[in-house]
Amino acid sequence: MKKLFYFIIILIFGACSVTTEEADETNYGANEGSASSPVELTVGTANSGSVGRTGYSYYKFTTSSGAGSYKLNIASLAISDSYYSSASVYTQLYSNSGYTSSSWIDSESCLADCFVYFDHENLDNNTYYYLQMSGYGAVSYTLTVSKSGSEGSKNNPVELILSTAHPGTIDNIDVTFEYGYSYYKFTTSAADNYTLTMTNSDSLDCQLYSNSGFSTTVTYSSYNDCTAGTNLSETFTGAASSGSSSGLSASTAYYLKIYGTRTSAKTTTYNITVAPEG
Numbered sequence: 001m002k003k004l005f006y007f008i009i010i011l012i013f014g015a016c017s018v019t020t021e022e023a024d025e026t027n028y029g030a031n032e033g034s035a036s037s038p039v040e041l042t043v044g045t046a047n048s049g050s051v052g053r054t055g056y057s058y059y060k061f062t063t064s065s066g067a068g069s070y071k072l073n074i075a076s077l078a079i080s081d082s083y084y085s086s087a088s089v090y091t092q093l094y095s096n097s098g099y100t101s102s103s104w105i106d107s108e109s110c111l112a113d114c115f116v117y118f119d120h121e122n123l124d125n126n127t128y129y130y131l132q133m134s135g136y137g138a139v140s141y142t143l144t145v146s147k148s149g150s151e152g153s154k155n156n157p158v159e160l161i162l163s164t165a166h167p168g169t170i171d172n173i174d175v176t177f178e179y180g181y182s183y184y185k186f187t188t189s190a191a192d193n194y195t196l197t198m199t200n201s202d203s204l205d206c207q208l209y210s211n212s213g214f215s216t217t218v219t220y221s222s223y224n225d226c227t228a229g230t231n232l233s234e235t236f237t238g239a240a241s242s243g244s245s246s247g248l249s250a251s252t253a254y255y256l257k258i259y260g261t262r263t264s265a266k267t268t269t270y271n272i273t274v275a276p277e278g
Contacts, residue, residue, distance in 0.1 A: 026053070027080040029138025033058035035099055038130060046075070046144045051089065051135040053081065059131040060097070061145045067125040067156035069148040069171050069180065072116040076142045084136035087111050093118050094130040105129075119178040120171040122153040149267035152183035154214050157255060160186040162194075163275040172202050172260030172268040183214065184256040186274045191250040193277035198232040200270035202262055208236050209255040218254065228261045235277065247277075 029052035033039040038058035041047050043065055051057040063070065072091065079088040087109035096103040106118040123129060131143075149171035152158040160166055171180025188194065196206065206226035208218045217225070218238065226234045238248045248254060260268065 027138040028053045029080070029135060029140075031055045031057045035097065035132075038097070041131075041143060041145050043070075043145050043147070046142050048076075048140075048142050050138070050140045051133045053083070053135060053138055055134075057133045058099075059133070059143065060128050061131075062128050063123050063125055065147040067151065067153040067158075068122055068182070069117070069120045069150040070123055070129075071146055071148040072118070072131070073114075073144040073146065074110050074116065074141050075113050075144070076140070077110065077113050078140050079135065080138040082137035087136055089136070089139050089141065090134045091116055092132045093121075094132065095127075097128070097130055099130060099132055103130075117148060117171070120148070120150055120173065120180040122150055122181060122183060124153050125156040150180045150182045154183055154212070157183040157185040157212075160184050160256075160272065160274050162186060162189060163273065165271040165273045167269070168258070168272045169267055169269050170204065170258055170260055171265070172204065172262045173265045177265065180260045182258045184258070184272070185212070185253055186256065187253045188248050188250055189276060190278070191247050193238070193247045194236045194254075194274055195277055196226070196232060196234045196236065196256070196272070196274050198258075198270050198272050200230055200232060200268055202260075202266060202268040203228055203230055204232055204268065204270070205259050205261050206232060206234065207257050207259075209257065212253070212255060214255055214257055218248070232258075 030050050031052045032049050035058055038060040041059050041061040077088055088111050090109045092107040093105040094103045105121050108116045149169045170182040173180050205228035210216050210218050226232050238246055
């Protein structure tokens with residue numbers, strides 16, 4: 001009888017007892033957008049946003065400011081429940097909404113407020129590009145996409161008018177942090193030598209190409225490849241023919257790439273002019 005009594009008492013106290021577990025108070029944060037419906041950022045306008053500890057936030061922007069390099073300003077960066085001491089947010093740039101490895105352009109991370117330059121890659125004009133962001137914790141921030149220093153792209157080079165100075169810019173930076181490039185094209189009038197003159201106060205270099213893919217160089221000894229320096233000046237004499245040059249062909253488009261050679265980051269401005277020698 002006593003055993004039965006004690007058994008009943010145990011059942012009563014067991015039923016009345018409350019088991020408590022420590023609540024998960026981690027701040028998981030909030031993700032924005034989706035791969036199929038990213039949040040649209042307006043170039044030059046700040047957008048407040050966030051990304052959680054898990055998953056991604058998705059954004060897109062269009063290069064309405066023209067072809068060239070673009071930068072992302074990540075400001076007011078705050079993180080809760082961080083699990084990585086070296087970065088707060090990780091950003092990847094893609095050329096299409098599939099966010100696939102084949103459309104991947106660059107990735108960068110930030111621990112605090114920063115500018116992300118995406119290796120100064122030149123983006124095409126009036127084209128959508130896509131951002132995927134992840135957080136090492138629950139992260140809030142303000143995002144601003146803006147035009148950076150380099151101009152033109154392989155698909156949209158800046159058209160130079162012969163004998164007319166064009167005010168140009170470039171993200172001039174050394175190869176350790178990726179060169180900045182600016183892309184141009186000009187169309188010859190007559191078969192002739194053509195002279196490039198620039199007013200760059202920082203060291204730059206150049207190369208002349210015969211195709212729009214900027215892959216086939218116009219070679220004749222070293223006469224179509226600049227010597228890096230300030231105030232670039234080069235005469236483009238065309239390809240060699242039986243040991244001599246006949247100049248560039250008439251009524252033909254040629255493609256010019258200017259690139260930086262500095263050992264520290266800087267945007268370089270200049271005037272650039274291409275003119276027939278004759």
